[in-house]
Amino acid sequence: MKVIEVKNAEELSMVAYEKIVDKINSKEEVTLGLATGGSPLGIYELFRINKPNTAHVTTVNLDEYVGLNENDQTSYHSYMKKQLFNHLSFKANYLPNGNTTNLNEACKAYEEIIRKNPVDLQLLGLGENGHIGFNEPGTSFTSSTHIVELTKSTRNANKIYFENEKDVPTYAVTMGIGSILKAKEIVIIAYGLKKAAAVKEMLIGQVSDGCPATALQNHPNVTVVVDEEAYTLCKKMVLQ
Numbered sequence: 001m002k003v004i005e006v007k008n009a010e011e012l013s014m015v016a017y018e019k020i021v022d023k024i025n026s027k028e029e030v031t032l033g034l035a036t037g038g039s040p041l042g043i044y045e046l047f048r049i050n051k052p053n054t055a056h057v058t059t060v061n062l063d064e065y066v067g068l069n070e071n072d073q074t075s076y077h078s079y080m081k082k083q084l085f086n087h088l089s090f091k092a093n094y095l096p097n098g099n100t101t102n103l104n105e106a107c108k109a110y111e112e113i114i115r116k117n118p119v120d121l122q123l124l125g126l127g128e129n130g131h132i133g134f135n136e137p138g139t140s141f142t143s144s145t146h147i148v149e150l151t152k153s154t155r156n157a158n159k160i161y162f163e164n165e166k167d168v169p170t171y172a173v174t175m176g177i178g179s180i181l182k183a184k185e186i187v188i189i190a191y192g193l194k195k196a197a198a199v200k201e202m203l204i205g206q207v208s209d210g211c212p213a214t215a216l217q218n219h220p221n222v223t224v225v226v227d228e229e230a231y232t233l234c235k236k237m238v239l240q
C-alpha cells in the first residue's frame with residue numbers, strides 16, 4: 001500500500017480529489033465507487049466548487065441504512081444528493097436499496113450492478129474499528145453485498161448525524177469486502193487521532209477479519225491518504 005501523509009483534512013481532500021479527477025479524465029467511461037460519512041465531505045465540496053465534467057461517470061456507493069426512506073434526510077441517498085448528485089450531472093448513480101421488504105433480492109441486484117460497472121477507483125473511509133463500507137469486524141474477505149447488523153461502536157460514531165441516538169438504524173446494506181476488493185484502484189482516506197489505531201492496524205497489523213481494512217493489504221493498487229494525526233501511531237512504530 002502506498003501512503004501519502006498530509007498535514008490536515010483540507011490537504012487530504014485536495015490530494016484525494018486530484019487523484020479522483022485524474023481517473024475521471026483518463027478514460028471515456030469511468031466508474032467511481034463512492035463513500036459517505038464525514039471523511040469525504042471536503043472532496044465533495046471540491047467537486048461542487050470545480051465542477052469537473054462527470055457526464056461519462058457512473059457512481060456506485062458503498063452502503064445504505066436499512067429502513068430509511070430514500071428521501072429521509074439521514075439516508076445516504078439524501079447525503080449523496082446533497083453533497084454531489086444535485087450539483088453535477090453523472091451518467092448514472094447507484095446506491096444499495098435499504099428500504100425494501102426483499103433485502104436479499106436487493107443485495108443480489110446491487111452485486112449485479114457492480115458486476116456490470118466494474119469500479120475503476122473506489123474511495124473509502126475508515127471506521128474507528130477498522131470497518132470499510134459497513135463491513136464490521138468478522139466479515140469474510142470474500143463477502144459480496146449483504147445485510148449487516150451495525151456494532152455499538154459504529155452506531156455511536158454515526159449518531160451525530162441523527163436527532164436522537166435511538167434513531168440510528170441497527171442494520172445496513174453494504175458492498176462486501178470481496179466486492180470492494182474487485183475495484184481496480186482504491187483510495188482510502190482517514191484523518192484525526194480517532195482513526196490512528198485503525199490506520200496502524202490497517203497498514204501494519206496482521207491480515208485478519210478482526211480488522212476489515214487489513215484486507216486492503218492483499219490488493220495491488222491501494223493509496224492511503226492520512227493526515228499527521230491519523231498517521232501518528234505508525235510513525236511512533238518507525239521511530240522505536
Ligand SMILES: N[C@@H]1[C@@H](O)[C@H](O)[C@@H](COP(=O)(O)O)O[C@@H]1O
Pocket residue numbers: 035036037038039040062063124125126127128132133134154158
Ligand atoms: N458506513 C460509513 C463508512 O462508509 C465510512 O467510510 C466510515 C467512516 O466514517 P467517517 O468518515 O464519518 O469517519 O464509517 C461509516 O460508518
